[in-house]
Amino acid sequence: MLPRLSTVTCPVPVIRDADDQSSPPDFGRARAEAFPHARFELIPDAGPTPTGSGSAPCSA
Secondary structure, three states: HHHHHHHHHHEEEEEEEEEOOOOHHHHHHHHHHHHHOOEEEEOOOOOOOOOOOOOOHHHH
């Protein structure tokens, strides 16, 4: 799947929690690098799901 990501033409936000062990920051960085127009954001204390964990930057 990663090789196909290079064909995506729209901007892609890739957001990871700094402390998430199930999807560590390095995984997010690698995914962001696979997209030509990605922006990687590492958010401390975001929790496993940005819409339900209560992190201010993600749940606002």
